[in-house]
Amino acid sequence: TDYPGSKVIVVFDAKGKNFRHEIYPDYKANRPPMPDDLRSQIAPIHEIIEAMGLPLLIIPDVEADDVIGALAHQATQKKIDVVISTGDKDMAQLVTEHVTLINTMTDTKMDIQGVEDKFGVRPDQIIDYLALVGDSVDNIPGVPKCGPKTAVKWLTAYGSMQGVIDSADEVKGKVGENLRDSLSFLPMSYELATIKTEIDLPEALEDISHKETDHRRLLALFSEYEFRSWVTAQERALNSAGDDAEQAEEPVVEHNCDYQTILDKDAFALWFNKLKSADLFAFDTETTSLNYMEAEVVGVSFACNAEEAAYVPFCHDYLDAPEQLDKDWVLDQLKPLLESSEQLKVGQNLKYDKSVLANHGIELQGIAHDTMIESYVLNSTGSRHDMDTLAEKYLGRKTIHFEDIAGKGAKQLTFNQIALEQAGPYAAEDAEITLALHHAIYPQLEKIEGLAKVYHEIDKPLLSILSKIERTGAVVDAHILGQQSQELAERIVELEREAYDLAGEEFNLSSPKQLQAIFFEKLGLPIIKKTPKGQPSTAEPVLQELALDYPLPKLILEHRSLAKLKSTYTDKLPQLINPGTGRIHTSYHQAVTATGRLSSSDPNLQNIPIRSTEGRKIRQAFVAPDGYKLIAADYSQIELRIM
Structure with missing residues (x-):
């Protein structure tokens, strides 16, 4: 899903030995055999990949690394960008302006600069680096006592392994002796570490194509291995003609929406009247912090009709920011509307907005719906429940991400620092997308009586209770x-x-x-x-x-x-x-666990140990205020247990 429209090819190692064993019989000799419980999973994984319609390459006598290298080489020659999903350091030698690595276990990408940052050498020096350092996992011999720092030092000074070999007499000390003693096998280590990019593939890159997904085969496989949420997804796919949820998962489409940034009282009055006359409107707050106890409202956005929304800023204070409506005036105008239980509202994660508005003396009432909770109750494990993910899943729309307008890392801007040219469409889109999501998700929820009951009688009312619990806080001695x-x-x-x-x-x-x-x-x-x-x-x-x-x-x-x-x-x-x-x-989270249990963060108060004496002592620090007592109430549900 991160690379829609891209060709995906899956590569596995073939059984048996390859040309590297001919060069060095002890290649990978130190590796223990594959555990039986892992070996038994390989064939089912192959079946699932093929049923998904993904090309699966397993070439006899050739390692998967070399197959990937050959594919990347073909693509590079055609100026096609390649992303290799791997955690293998050897693959760093393949990185070019067209080839990057992504480690999905750590969610990190590595381009040319990334290779230099991680290893201290350029991608074209990685083979030299690997040969000098050696690899205990693959049993490739290196120079004894030559670690990464020494290898980087030598390659910086001499450019390549051949340069190091040619200058071996200049290297002093014990490591110099080790280098000279290693000269006979270093060329072999270099060859063992080199990923071959010129191997013959059974098909040219352009001829390798995806096949149609076999949903019935996937359903059978997922049922056999009890992948329950995936079973549900395949059942929906097979029933897509009459399933609104699957019909919503269409290719991303462009929408021409009318997003307005409100800077004067006349424009505000027009929108205020729209909201008062609406049966239901969506709203969202833009703030200075994700910490609901510290956050200050920077602006608010609204939507009451499809593809139309407005953002009312009042605290953007960057250099040359335009004049905005007074914050206190805007909040005073909105207070009766937001506190009215008769004026129905929908939002995405309204627990946060409710807490932030309370910082400004506004008690949010009239919460009719929350799209995050709607999605969670409808299918707790079907996807993440953030707005960006839901918009793509149910509306087929790509949203503006916060990082797109605020940047990332230490230099990320707070919302009040973002220019209104970018902040306005982003904030208005939040409200407009939320309203559209409600109209897409809620009808599906209503069709399932049991889930609709859970939503209306348990999860939605819990939102306001959790907000109150969070803001009340816990007394700690x-x-x-x-x-x-x-x-x-x-x-x-x-x-x-x-x-x-x-x-x-x-x-x-x-x-x-x-x-x-x-x-x-x-x-x-x-x-x-x-x-x-x-x-x-x-x-x-x-x-x-x-x-x-x-x-x-x-x-x-x-x-x-x-x-x-x-x-x-x-x-x-x-x-x-x-x-x-x-x-x-x-912060308590309703829409995280698959079972319906709550989770908490900042800090995680549900992870305090109870099995040790010391862990139980820590709980003694949570005390009741004078005149009160602590009671325990478990918010849970019946869960299936494996006995």
């Missing part, structure tokens, strides 16, 4: 947390001393590298699992297994647990107490 933090600090120091005694030396208990040396080299503990780079793992599941038989891993687990409690809760929670209310104000 910072003194209790301070005492607990001190106790944790003392226990952590005790654990460190005990660890030093067990290890026979001082070391950093938080360093995986030092733990590896102590556990597996000095103490000779059994290696349970290895990291992707071939190093002994010290991850928590490994420590838990080792802790059954050895005291030091058990102690390290306790140290990690207490250090996390201290940094995440006893130290951090007091910093989150709002100076104005003296309480902590979290």
Whole structure:
């Protein structure tokens, strides 16, 4: 969905050996065999890919890397842009002005500059870099003691591996001796690390095409493997002729909408009268912060008819910003309208707008609908429930994203700093899209009696309750947390001393590298699992297994647990107490979990441990104000359990 209209090709490794094994019989000799539970998944994945209509390439005696390299090379020759989805560092050698990498596990992209930032060398030097450093996972030999920093230093000085070889006599010290001892095999390492781009493919790039999706086959496969939400999606696809939801998922289309930016009282009066006479109108606030306790309203947008909306700015204060209506005057005019329970409103995530308006003395009433909640109740796992995603899914429309007008990262503008030429259409679109989404989603919800009941009687009313709970906040005794933090600090120091005694030396208990040396080299503990780079793992599941038989891993687990409690809760929670209310104000999310449970963030108050004594103590810091008592109420639902 991120690259609509693009050709997608899926490549897998073929079974057996390839030309690299002929060059070096020990190639990948250190790799453990594929786990049986993973091996059994390969064939079903192939079936699903083919049923989706995606081209699947598996070429005998050729690694997937080389197939991808050949495809990228063909595309580059035709000046076609290529995105390779991979987390493999070897692929960095393929990056050009037309080829970028994306790691979907970390959601990061890597272009030419990205390669230089990550590795310290250009893409055309990656093969040299890999040959010098070696690869323990693929068992490609490198220069002993030549790490990434040394390789970058040499390639910066000598340009290429051949340049390093030619200048080997100039390199001093032990690493220089290692380099000279490695000269005989470095050309082989270079060849092993090189992705071949000139291999013969069964079809030319332009002849590789998508086939029509076999929805019936996908339905059978998804049913067999109990992918329930995907089963639902395929059932809808097969019934698309009479299914409004699927009919809505059409190609993105252009819309010519009338978006107005209101800068004078006459124009405001026209829109105000439209809103008063509307049976239902959509509205949205633009603010200075996502923190509802701190956010100030910068402007408001409205829509009461299709493809028509307006934005009323009053706090844009960038240089040369045009004169705007007075903020207090606008809010005074809108207050009776927004507080009227008879004047019906629809919004997207109105819990936030309700809280922000409360900062300005406005108690939002008349909440008839919330499109985020409508989408969530209709299909909690069908997609994300943000406005941009829903607009594309139900309306076939691409929206203006906040980053498009505000930028990203540290230089991102707050909304009051954005020019009205960009802010106006963005804000007006929010209201107009929200109204359109309601008209697209709500009729589907009404058709399903049980879901409509859940929406009207549970989830929609909960919106206002959660807003009140959030704004009320939780009373936290910072003194209790301070005492607990001190106790944790003392226990952590005790654990460190005990660890030093067990290890026979001082070391950093938080360093995986030092733990590896102590556990597996000095103490000779059994290696349970290895990291992707071939190093002994010290991850928590490994420590838990080792802790059954050895005291030091058990102690390290306790140290990690207490250090996390201290940094995440006893130290951090007091910093989150709002100076104005003296309480902590979290955000509760209705439209996240598949089961209907709430989640929370900033801070996450639902993740405080309860199984350990120390974790339970932290809950003691949440106290009732004088004259009140705490009660517990579980907002949940019946859930299927696997016994």
